[in-house]
Amino acid sequence: MTSFLIFDMSTFRALKKPLRRIPPLIAVDRKAAKPLYQQIYEAYRNRIVRGELRGGELVPSTRELARELRISRLPVVNAYSQLLAEGHFETRVGSGTFIATTIPTHSRSPLPHRGRPGAGPRSVSACARVLPKFERPSWVEHLGAFQVGQPDLRNFPVEVWSRLLSRYSRQLKVRALQYGDPMGLDELRESVATYLRTSRGVRCEPEQIMIVSGSQQALDVSTRVLLDPGARVWVENPGYWLAQHVLAAAGCRMIAVPVDSEGLDVARGIKLSPDARAAFVAPSHQYPLGITMSATRRSQLLQWTSQAAAWIIEDDYDSEYRYVSMPIASLQGLDTRDRVIYTGTFSKVLFPSLRVGYIVIPPDLVERFAAVRQSMDICPSHASQAVLAQFIREGHFARHIRKTRKVYEERRQVLVEEIKRAFGLRYRIMGASAGTHLALLLGDRYCDRDIVMKAAPKRLWLSALSLSYVASPTRQGLVLGFGNTPTSQIPAGVVLLKAFLGA
Numbered sequence: 001m002t003s004f005l006i007f008d009m010s011t012f013r014a015l016k017k018p019l020r021r022i023p024p025l026i027a028v029d030r031k032a033a034k035p036l037y038q039q040i041y042e043a044y045r046n047r048i049v050r051g052e053l054r055g056g057e058l059v060p061s062t063r064e065l066a067r068e069l070r071i072s073r074l075p076v077v078n079a080y081s082q083l084l085a086e087g088h089f090e091t092r093v094g095s096g097t098f099i100a101t102t103i104p105t106h107s108r109s110p111l112p113h114r115g116r117p118g119a120g121p122r123s124v125s126a127c128a129r130v131l132p133k134f135e136r137p138s139w140v141e142h143l144g145a146f147q148v149g150q151p152d153l154r155n156f157p158v159e160v161w162s163r164l165l166s167r168y169s170r171q172l173k174v175r176a177l178q179y180g181d182p183m184g185l186d187e188l189r190e191s192v193a194t195y196l197r198t199s200r201g202v203r204c205e206p207e208q209i210m211i212v213s214g215s216q217q218a219l220d221v222s223t224r225v226l227l228d229p230g231a232r233v234w235v236e237n238p239g240y241w242l243a244q245h246v247l248a249a250a251g252c253r254m255i256a257v258p259v260d261s262e263g264l265d266v267a268r269g270i271k272l273s274p275d276a277r278a279a280f281v282a283p284s285h286q287y288p289l290g291i292t293m294s295a296t297r298r299s300q301l302l303q304w305t306s307q308a309a310a311w312i313i314e315d316d317y318d319s320e321y322r323y324v325s326m327p328i329a330s331l332q333g334l335d336t337r338d339r340v341i342y343t344g345t346f347s348k349v350l351f352p353s354l355r356v357g358y359i360v361i362p363p364d365l366v367e368r369f370a371a372v373r374q375s376m377d378i379c380p381s382h383a384s385q386a387v388l389a390q391f392i393r394e395g396h397f398a399r400h401i402r403k404t405r406k407v408y409e410e411r412r413q414v415l416v417e418e419i420k421r422a423f424g425l426r427y428r429i430m431g432a433s434a435g436t437h438l439a440l441l442l443g444d445r446y447c448d449r450d451i452v453m454k455a456a457p458k459r460l461w462l463s464a465l466s467l468s469y470v471a472s473p474t475r476q477g478l479v480l481g482f483g484n485t486p487t488s489q490i491p492a493g494v495v496l497l498k499a500f501l502g503a
């Protein structure tokens with residue numbers, strides 16, 4: 001059977017169970033009539049029964065707990081003996097005392113409903129209500145063929161990163177432990193500004209760069225600074241679902257503007273809502289259709305923003321990768337009126353768990369952005385910024401982009417060839433000239449969500465195009481990521497896909 005598993009699942013499961021040695025919250029009352037050993041015994045037993053302490057967790061040594069509780073060791077030893085005898089605790093030679101692994105873990109059971117019996121769901125904010133039901137994304141548990149939004153993780157220079165990380169830890173300065181600037185670390189902002197000016201045609205100075213935790217926070221901060229609840233905002237339809245969630249949570253009214261082969265249809269946008277406050281666009285590589293916005297549409301969009309005094313929030317998430325031409329310069333670089341807020345991320349060019357992205361802010365808005373960001377999470381984490389700045393300064397970043405560009409080019413080519421071999425001209429491929437995904441248009445007789453559900457147990461992680469539509473979808477299709485799908489797995493993946501499509 002073809003397996004797309006990247007690493008051994010038993011290792012993964014073992015890693016997921018962390019050891020814990022933080023002394024549990026146990027209070028003893030020295031004046032109580034109940035003996036101390038019994039108080040400790042009951043406190044542990046009750047917490048185990050309630051599922052607050054779970055199988056496999058390390059408990060403090062008797063000496064540590066006695067010190068913590070400021071009592072003699074004897075009652076602690078007696079309580080531990082009782083818990084061991086009853087099977088609540090177990091010992092492992094050389095490792096210490098643990099909560100017994102035979103005790104069932106409660107970690108997967110649903111959270112207990114603590115409301116009054118018979119009462120309905122408790123009230124939450126409009127922002128929380130408006131978002132669709134949360135489902136743990138497939139990428140948390142699995143990595144596999146065709147997963148969208150994943151870069152090539154196996155080719156990431158882990159040794160280099162580890163070396164820089166250890167050097168950072170060894171030379172850690174007390175200053176680095178302090179809260180930082182809400183705009184981010186100066187050396188990283190300088191590197192990002194240089195990179196964006198030279199590689200993306202962005203007009204910027206380091207003072208305009210804000211380091212954030214990925215594009216998602218960039219979109220969120222920009223929305224909070226620029227848009228009030230009820231504001232009308234053009235969004236690409238279909239478009240990036242998590243950008244839609246940001247706008248929905250902010251109480252904005254999304255105006256779904258269709259995307260055609262030239263990108264966002266500006267004339268339709270003007271017809272639908274001429275006085276919208278902003279447009280959210282990914283002009284270099286639209287998600288999910290992968291279209292590059294034409295020069296005409298770019299100038300129409302800029303013209304509209306200056307007439308309507310609207311903002312453009314440009315999401316430039318993976319434009320380093322283009323296979324049929326040089327990278328397309330940013331929309332921000334064409335804007336002479338400072339109406340574009342440019343956002344980008346290291347999630348696609350390095351790795352998503354890094355959680356580092358950036359915003360290029362028009363100079364007169366920098367102070368407002370800083371104030372809003374400070375109210376959210378104060379500042380970005382120092383360690384990831386410092387290591388990343390060094391990674392860029394030493395040339396590893398540029399090298400990694402050059403290397404992955406070749407890798408993705410090959411994967412893209414193989415995927416397109418395999419799709420053509422399997423399906424001929426039956427399904428249209430869109431957006432294969434850039435980035436790390438393409439869209440396969442299926443036609444109305446298919447339900448893309450059904451296909452996605454059927455494929456998942458076979459470790460084929462497809463994404464349904466219809467889910468990227470703001471309201472009712474006008475197309476059914478699949479978004480196929482090839483960034484983290486090794487070339488050797490692509491032919492077998494397409495064969496499986498063919499079976500699911502019944503083609």
Ligand SMILES: Cc1ncc(COP(=O)(O)O)c(C=O)c1O
Pocket residue numbers: 148149213214215216217240282287315317344345346347352356357
């Ligand atoms: C359109 C689009 N924008 C941005 C991102 C990146 O988001 P982040 O930087 O928060 O990881 C993605 C990731 O899949 C994306 O598809």
